[in-house]
Amino acid sequence: MQFAKRLDNVETSAIRELFKLLGKPGIISFAGGFPDSAMFDVAGIQEAANKALTENAGLALQYGATEGFGPLREQLAAFMATKGTKDVYADNLIVTTGSQQALDLLGKCMISPGDKVIVEGPTFLATIQCFRLYGAEVISAPVDANGVILEALEQLIAEHQPKLVYLIPTFGNPSGATLSLERRKRVLELAVQYKTLVVEDDPYGDLYFDAPPPASLLALSSEVLGSREWLAHCGSLSKVLSPGLRIGWLIANAELLAKAVMCKQFSDAHTSTFAQATAAQYLLAGHMPATLAKMRKVYAARAHTMMHALRANLGDAVSFTEPQGGLFLWVKLTGQGGKLADANVLAKKAIEQGVAFVPGAPFFSQNPDASTLRLSFATADEDKIREGVARLAKAMAA
Template sequence: GAMSYGATEGYQPLREQLTAFMAAKGVQGLSPEQLVVTTGSQQGLDLLGKTLVSPGDKVIVEGPTFLATIQCFRLYGAELVSAPIDGDGVQVDRLEQLIVEHKPKFVYLIPTFGNPSGATLSLERRKRVLELAVKHQTLIVEDDPYGDLYFGEAPPPSLLALSEQVPGSRDCLVHCGSLSKTLSAGFRLGWMIAPPELLAKAVMCKQFSDANSSTFAQATVAQYLKAGRMAANLQRARAVYAERAQAMCDGLRSALGDAVEFVQPRGGLFVWARLTGARGQVQDSQVFAQR
């Protein structure tokens, strides 16, 4: 069966395991039928572009945000509007102003360990984002490929997990997850959780895109998750990335001093540094890179 075509929605045992995986992270009331397996989380974003965006539509994104997202949504004709962020994520007051002004088709956020900002949306702001979604009936797309890679204290619950606390917000929310950063990028497996009507349209688009994500990869991951191996794997990954992040930040401070400023990441893969204009003495000519 693992060598055969599969359902476009995804291999059922994997959908069940992913539902349990999300439940362990506080997402209650989720059924496998509310989830579609995608070929990486980027396919989920592409499906959103196909199903939601028409030329000239406004889409609000964080500034800065994931480059591939910018390219994807622009490909379908979206006009992107940038919402400012700080160390606690998107500035919610400004976000509401932009929603009222532009009436976007949706708002795209990476609330936890943002790419490339490294910022994490605070718990208070997460609840306010959900309240804004209900108030203005605006779709919020939560991209969460890095949320399990925290250093030390866990981040606030996902918007999806918090949606139970804000009545009506689940109907205004899309959640995209991925195994690329936590298990294996080569499996190319992610998932999307969305309101039923939108999910049905996304499945239809996926049928013409790739018929189904690799059944063999899905069966492999389903067995891996069923065997309970993910928890130990995540512990190892967190330790490795925490060490790398500390080395990165120490190197930036040592080499560039007050010539740059950045938020010390609490998880994820990214540090976003800004030039301050200070005439600090650069100690090393080495070019630093992400990770």
């Protein structure tokens, strides 16, 4: 059987292979990219689902508009407004089947084979693969503790004239980094100056520890003339409510949004109306602020416990920037005093000691840094985190 040529650009991720090992009994996993199931507001979601079916089952179970379920679009626009976004109304967003589909639709709408796109190095693995499937050459821009480095980004934009620049400006996956306010404004200026679409992926922004992060690129776009036209924003309920609902959304200029709707029509017709009606009822009931407050507190405590344990158990063998929110800690093996500096080797030793994480190399579209690794502090409780880091220290010493 002869498959489409586009499949030659992508391989099934090495991470998937690693995940198969996670079934080992007693393993402590820092490998996942998901929220803790124990954080789900099951009662609230169940109430919302029942309300969706009681109020209008005919709507909730029928085909719906490709753009999304009207009441959910209203609720999502209102949710964005609570986060400082101006002038985003229901008509300015479409509902997607998770924000992964927003990325897929952007790829389908924007990328012709051979086109270039710029992403952060490191970035979300599935974004790299998603864009490569549409034939993109994926260029990597370097990041530091304050997010993507602007001088390097501008140079790459000027050199490559990319179809789009993809960023996770807030609590990046896997970097944990947050783009500074100053850099955010500059990114918007670059978008206008070079007429380049900037895609802001923001699944983690609500999960801050102490203080809210800088305003999103979308919220700031009202301050940079013309930038709204060159900005696409991807939102998601996966990390803050439930990934299983598969509710994401895409905000973009009217022309791009219309193209995305056309592509979505032939991708999955529309996102589950049942899931959409459930999410709409949940938001309408006003549960979200309490749910978010609980998550922030729990994840902050876990992050601090993990950072403390890493310093205590691994000392100068590792370095990391403290994340201010999100789910991830991005760690560099320093190799100090001849200690292990290859995260792939460490990953294997760690599995033997009963702890798992994801090596950092696959998160780079170019120039992988094998000394890096991603730890999620989201799904293990604080005792498990302490025990897991102790095992990691044993693996380093083994």
